[in-house]
Amino acid sequence: MQEYGLKNASANLAEMGLNVATAHWNLSPEELTQKTLELGQGELNDTGALCVSTGKFTGRSPKDKFTVKDAITEKSVDWGDVNIPFAPDAFDKLFDKVCAHFSGKEVWVRDAYACADPTYRLNIRVVNETPWANLFCNDLFLRPSEDEIKTQNHDWLILQAPSFQADPAVDGTRQANFTIVNFTRKIILIGGSAYTGEMKKGIFGVLNFVLPHDHKVLSMHCSANEGKDGDVALFFGLSGTGKTTLSADPNRALIGDDEHGWANGSVFNFEGGCYAKCIDLSAEKEPEIFRAVKPGALLENIVFKQGSKEVDYHDGSITENTRAAYPIYHIENAKDPSYGGEPKNIFFLTCDAFGILPPISKLTKGQAMYHFISGYTAKVAGTEVGVTEPQTTFSACFGRVFLPLHPTKYAELLGKKLEEHPEVNVWLINTGWSGGAYGTGHRMSLKHTRSMITAAMNGALDNVEYTPNNVFGVMMPTSVPNVPSEILNPRDTWEDKEAYDKKAAELAGLFVKNFEKYADQANEEILAAAPKVSVEA
Structure with a gap:
């Protein structure tokens, strides 16, 4: 395995079950943007933001989100149409299949965290198939310092494999795509969908369990x-x-x-x-968001005006759910x-x-x-x-x-x-x-x-x-x-x-x-x- 970038020397993908060919750790937004362009997975708009397509899925798929039902969740989670149970052994088998899917591939790894109040900090490690999905994680999650990265171990792992297709009859999913949260193993497993919001909302769901249940927050x-x-x-x-x-x-x-x-x-x-809806975005109506769409930002499923690289924010032909992801410091008056x-x-x-x-x-x-x-x-x-x-x-x-x-x-x-x-x-x-x-x-x-x-x-x-x-x-x-x-x-x-x-x-x-x-x-x-x-x- 070849590894590049800044990482904790003791961090080991193989111990997580991943035998990849190349792992890029904690690359900068500029490096991730350039790699996306080299791979032909995106293009820049006229303000320097990276524009990509998330493919078949341009929004979340709630009916394909599952929670592993085990000793931690069985009596705590409100099971039903929202929280759909998934068997622990079925998760283990599917996790192994996704890890095998990553075998020999090039991946992008990011160390990040959630919760700005240090009392409740939750360390996250994300493994992505594409550099632009890793850019999304850089933009949306909190960013540790270089010194913190050198010593950070993860509390939760997100494994995102958009090109992996589940077999519902064998794997226990509803269809080929899935997001599964396992509170015992502290893993969010995502397959079949490149929509980045599944990662963001996956961690939100984790915090919606941990903070009220464990800390009364x-x-x-x-x-x-x-x-x-x-x-x-x-x-x-x-x-x-x-x-x-x-x-x-x-x-x-x-x-x-x-x-x-x-x-x-x-x-x-x-x-x-921030992960802002940008349908009908304009400098007049939402100037702070409009100005945040610059180098380092990620635009999803937008359409350019004909013959240019200017985004037509009024065009919802791909989806009404066009999105702009950007780090909070792109907002001029963000609090730090x-x-x-x-x-x-x-x-x-x-x-x-x-x-x-x-x-x-x-x-x-x-x-x-x-x-x-x-x-x-x-x-x-x-x-x-x-x-x-x-x-x-x-x-x-x-x-x-x-x-x-x-x-x-x-x-x-x-x-x-x-x-x-x-x-x-x-x-x-x-x-x-x-x-x-x-x-x-x-x-x-x-x-x-x-x-x-x-x-x-x-x-x-x-x-x-x-x-x-x-x-x-x-x-x-x-x-x-x-x-x-x-x-x-x-x-x-x-x-x-x-x-x-x-x-x-x-x-x-x-x-x-x-x-x-x-x-x-x-x-x-x-x-x-x-x-x-x-x-x-």
Whole structure:
């Protein structure tokens, strides 16, 4: 085996079961980019970012993600459609087959870690088939120093083999592609898919088990930023609801854009980079993200404008889930190290395809718990295989598909935090539709959403008048600086008020029906926050 690059002298791929021909360890972004170009696996755009295709899979495949069911997970994991069990012996056999697949190949190895708070640091080693996937890991995970690499041993191994195809009849998978998490062996095994998000979300799932289960730390699918006075804001939401966009604020330091932990006295980033949706990206709407697409960044599944190397960010012909991966330091005002203190404001972002929820509303603790457990939004096009237009969904804790434990475990931790910190403001933000449902109404203005969030964070909404929403009971401000007052009450934006009332009653019914599975574990305060199903026109 030939080995190149910086590594721990005691690190040995053969001991992991890998008998490769060549291993490149911890190459620089420049080296990985150059190697990708030499292999004909990508090309540069006009700003110097590396552009690649992830092939057949341009999004995650949740039905092909498995968790090994063993002594550690059997009684802890919430088994079902999200957490699909996989037999330990079947994993061992498949792992050996993937290792054999790597035999004699050239691989790229990276030492990285997760969790910016050193108390919870999780060391990661990744083995990739392609240099650009290794670049993704450099960009998205936290980067140890050269001195740390020389002594770092891994807690978890990610083995990514996109060209390996499983045989479902023999290997126990659903189809040829798979992502399998083994908490006993501390391995994430990925095959058949080159979509890099499987690696990122694989580690997120690991932390969603380890931190709440072992440390009583709330793991969160949210972005976070910090004001000049040290006030931290959290932005919860599924992919496509605006976490990355709204947390990239030029007037605030970015802690992170997607995954965080909330420990006593600390909100900390799990990652070292950002994985931003870049469909319709523009310098005008999202200048921080637009400027981050430069050498060292990775663009996935984009299309160039004809006859040029300029990206056509409006072209979703390959996928609506075009992505830009870049290290967090590409954002000019990123915080280093990427953690802060207790949050002051929490925003639940929902992309309401019904056009019913207010663009901004303030929640009581009971309402905060109810909406956190509900996790209502619309899946937007491209984030998952087969999603081509918004689909109404309830994703508990705004990230159900990433939660190994029962959703109430995370809700209980959030409730405890809100009890300990009653000064925290919780807001519901609708980044979806206004003036009608999807197809008739229009998408909420990003400019107005930014103004509402800014007003909430700088205290401009502390003393304004509020009115309750007639269905959901949340409190709607009657005025917000730089926002037309006529859009603040969603019913006022519909021409047909009776149609609004009927649609509102329909959405309320969906909330109540979805919450039935959690009702027996919810207290009276949470149950009282349920919307009114019967609404008079």
